[in-house]
Amino acid sequence: MDKTFNLTKREDGIAVLTMDVPGETMNTLRAEFGPEISQVLAEIKADSSIKGLVLISGKKDSFVAGADISMLDACETAADAKQLSQQGHVVFNELESLTIPVVAAINGACLGGGLELAIACHQRVCSDNNKTVMGVPEVQLGLLPGGGGTQRLPRLVGITTALDMMLTGKQLRPKQALKMGLVDDMVPDSILLQTAVEMALKGKRAPKKPKLSLVNRLLEGSNIGRNIIFDQAGKQVQKKTQGNFPAPDKIIDCVRQGMAKGMVKGLEVEASHFSELVLSKESAALRSIFFATTEMKKESGAGDAKPRTIKKVMVLGGGLMGGGIASVTTTKAKIPARVKDISEQGLSNALSYAYKLLDKGVKRRHMTPAVRDNLMSLMTTTTEYKGIKDADIVVEAVFEDLDLKHQMVKDVERECGEHTIFASNTSSLPISQIAEAASRPENVIGLHYFSPVEKMPLVEVIAHKKTSAETIATTVAFARKQGKTPIVVQDGAGFYVNRILALYMNEAAQLLLEGKSVEGLDKALVKFGFPVGPMTLLDEVGIDVGAKISPILERELGDRFKAPAAFDKLLSDDRKGRKNNKGFYLYGSKAKKAKQVDTSVYGILGLSTPVNNGANSSELAEVSQRCVVQMLNEAVRCLEEGIIASPRDGDIGAIFGIGFPPFLGGPFHYIDTLGAKDLVSKLEAYQGVYGDRFKPCNQLVEMASSGAKFFS
Numbered sequence: 203m204d205k206t207f208n209l210t211k212r213e214d215g216i217a218v219l220t221m222d223v224p225g226e227t228m229n230t231l232r233a234e235f236g237p238e239i240s241q242v243l244a245e246i247k248a249d250s251s252i253k254g255l256v257l258i259s260g261k262k263d264s265f266v267a268g269a270d271i272s273m274l275d276a277c278e279t280a281a282d283a284k285q286l287s288q289q290g291h292v293v294f295n296e297l298e299s300l301t302i303p304v305v306a307a308i309n310g311a312c313l314g315g316g317l318e319l320a321i322a323c324h325q326r327v328c329s330d331n332n333k334t335v336m337g338v339p340e341v342q343l344g345l346l347p348g349g350g351g352t353q354r355l356p357r358l359v360g361i362t363t364a365l366d367m368m369l370t371g372k373q374l375r376p377k378q379a380l381k382m383g384l385v386d387d388m389v390p391d392s393i394l395l396q397t398a399v400e401m402a403l404k405g406k407r408a409p410k411k412p413k414l415s416l417v418n419r420l421l422e423g424s425n426i427g428r429n430i431i432f433d434q435a436g437k438q439v440q441k442k443t444q445g446n447f448p449a450p451d452k453i454i455d456c457v458r459q460g461m462a463k464g465m466v467k468g469l470e471v472e473a474s475h476f477s478e479l480v481l482s483k484e485s486a487a488l489r490s491i492f493f494a495t496t497e498m499k500k501e502s503g504a505g506d507a508k509p510r511t512i513k514k515v516m517v518l519g520g521g522l523m524g525g526g527i528a529s530v531t532t533t534k535a536k537i538p539a540r541v542k543d544i545s546e547q548g549l550s551n552a553l554s555y556a557y558k559l560l561d562k563g564v565k566r567r568h569m570t571p572a573v574r575d576n577l578m579s580l581m582t583t584t585t586e587y588k589g590i591k592d593a594d595i596v597v598e599a600v601f602e603d604l605d606l607k608h609q610m611v612k613d614v615e616r617e618c619g620e621h622t623i624f625a626s627n628t629s630s631l632p633i634s635q636i637a638e639a640a641s642r643p644e645n646v647i648g649l650h651y652f653s654p655v656e657k658m659p660l661v662e663v664i665a666h667k668k669t670s671a672e673t674i675a676t677t678v679a680f681a682r683k684q685g686k687t688p689i690v691v692q693d694g695a696g697f698y699v700n701r702i703l704a705l706y707m708n709e710a711a712q713l714l715l716e717g718k719s720v721e722g723l724d725k726a727l728v729k730f731g732f733p734v735g736p737m738t739l740l741d742e743v744g745i746d747v748g749a750k751i752s753p754i755l756e757r758e759l760g761d762r763f764k765a766p767a768a769f770d771k772l773l774s775d776d777r778k779g780r781k782n783n784k785g786f787y788l789y790g791s792k793a794k795k796a797k798q799v800d801t802s803v804y805g806i807l808g809l810s811t812p813v814n815n816g817a818n819s820s821e822l823a824e825v826s827q828r829c830v831v832q833m834l835n836e837a838v839r840c841l842e843e844g845i846i847a848s849p850r851d852g853d854i855g856a857i858f859g860i861g862f863p864p865f866l867g868g869p870f871h872y873i874d875t876l877g878a879k880d881l882v883s884k885l886e887a888y889q890g891v892y893g894d895r896f897k898p899c900n901q902l903v904e905m906a907s908s909g910a911k912f913f914s
Contacts, residue, residue, distance in 0.1 A: 344487070359413070432454055446863065523653060539582075595676070713829070
């Protein structure tokens with residue numbers, strides 16, 4: 203059996219320990235490596251000719267990408283999970299206690315358990331490779347660094363910096379890591395090993411003091427100051443998580459106890475908290491998302507169909523969406539994009555949008571001006587159909603008008619090649635209706651992005667009955683190159699994400715008209731776990747956009763999608779939301795630092811201003827339940843109708859498309875947690891009071907009767 207750890211002894215007395223997991227593209231830490239590394243360390247201890255040790259990866263662009271997460275799913279009890287953490291403690295303690303200098307040579311991803319391994323070494327040097335990143339992202343899986351990270355990191359970079367790293371899971375670039383003292387040197391990859399060897403030969407073992415600002419030095423230097431840091435961190439965590447994620451509080455407690463009572467106690471607390479988190483339902487849900495997205499990366503979306511290579515893209519429309527789509531095409535996918543708009547102003551806006559995004563990278567020193575300019579050169583513009591004959595895919599991002607989209611299809615078929623894909627970024631119009639104008643309907647597909655394009659991770663790839671498998675596979679591969687997570691959905695008004703969102707938003711609107719306050723509604727759904735509440739979301743998306751989508755959904759899908767008629771009054775008052783500084787909240791010069799409701803909106807809707815904002819917990823729970831059960835019911839209906847292929851796709855679509863609370867695992871995981879029987883009884887109770895918009899779909903009723911679940 204091939205070994206993972208290979209020791210080479212050099213003539214100068216430095217031993218090089220190379221980690222290279224056989225058959226894998228990246229190194230990950232596994233429990234079964236424990237005996238092997240312990241044996242290697244015992245061999246090093248017994249050899250007096252070894253004067254220093256360098257730890258390096260045998261993989262091209264990966265140091266250690268973290269621990270193998272599948273180990274955690276194998277843990278049946280808290281004791282199993284605790285043993286994993288303690289095993290890591292033993293190995294890393296052995297490494298740290300070596301009497302010779304130990305240097306980690308980091309190139310590529312050094313994350314989670316990989317960084318914990320590196321900080322157990324006495325010194326670290328990293329490459330300046332743009333693939334080199336360092337961080338402890340465990341919190342994103344509902345966990346904490348369980349290999350001593352909560353203890354070693356604060357002692358290395360300071361409490362404030364360590365907490366920031368662990369509570370956000372952010373990844374650091376080489377320059378940032380060097381500046382904060384996480385690494386001792388940064389060099390080109392070509393001299394990484396040589397530099398690490400020279401560091402080991404110099405024989406430094408003594409830990410350095412963290413690089414701290416004056417304020418942090420004063421705070422971290424006393425018990426009172428440290429308590430201020432921990433209390434502030436706790437308040438910020440509560441504000442951000444609404445108490446829905448247990449990991450951040452446990453991270454703070456590990457650091458607090460370790461700094462107050464010493465490393466041994468700290469490691470004991472870390473192992474205990476780690477084991478509790480591994481078995482928590484929140485971490486199980488977050489890990490399921492990780493496994494689902496990893497699995498989806500291997501799928502073409504169309505069975506065995508092979509994607510064609512995309513070498514050139516055309517974007518129709520230079521607005522907010524068009525500019526965003528062109529930007530991710532050039533900057534993420536590195537594919538030339540030609541933007542067409544009827545006006546020079548639209549083209550100028552698209553270029554300006556892309557430039558501002560790239561220039562942020564320059565200002566943050568993530569890229570050089572030359573790199574920015576090279577990426578900008580991939581974007582060209584035109585007001586006519588010129589220079590687009592060889593476009594492999596045309597992404598249309600014009601107004602939601604069927605006649606206009608029909609004209610676009612005809613123009614593209616006339617001006618481009620016979621294999622050119624026509625991808626519509628419509629948010630609600632059925633793709634089959636758009637394809638009616640096509641002589642090559644097999645090339646027509648939906649590619650629905652979410653705003654803002656550069657931030658939102660999801661795209662819906664929408665196939666109508668005549669879309670070819672090759673078109674689907676090519677579009678899915680293209681979306682992935684843009685850095686997106688694509689889900690393939692079948693054709694139908696609103697597709698999947700906007701369809702489940704529409705009923706949720708309509709229910710929030712009904713609650714507003716019943717007398718609930720704008721801020722009360724938002725507070726309830728943020729407390730439930732959404733990143734923003736429904737009223738804020740409507741302001742951000744655009745009240746006018748919602749008004750255009752509603753009639754389409756009602757016409758195609760029935761009365762349950764009918765939006766409250768009173769909302770027409772908002773448009774009559776020219777309330778579009780943030781885009782024109784006039785919505786449910788105050789914007790522009792009227793706005794203050796704290797977000798404030800524009801109370802005149804109540805008068806427009808014919809309502810009196812609510813006296814209380816629905817702040818008590820039972821009222822918040824009732825508000826969120828009414829909105830959420832609508833979303834859950836419609837998600838199952840979409841599965842029942844074949845709009846989505848699987849509960850997994852439904853969960854990923856809701857989490858990445860509209861921010862469904864990830865700690866619940868998505869609508870389908872959440873239904874399994876609630877139980878279909880419980881959900882159906884809630885829906886039937888609401889149906890009795892509010893009417894048939896709450897009628898449970900057939901599949902849910904059958905599941906309630908049989909006790910079936912979506913996931914085993």
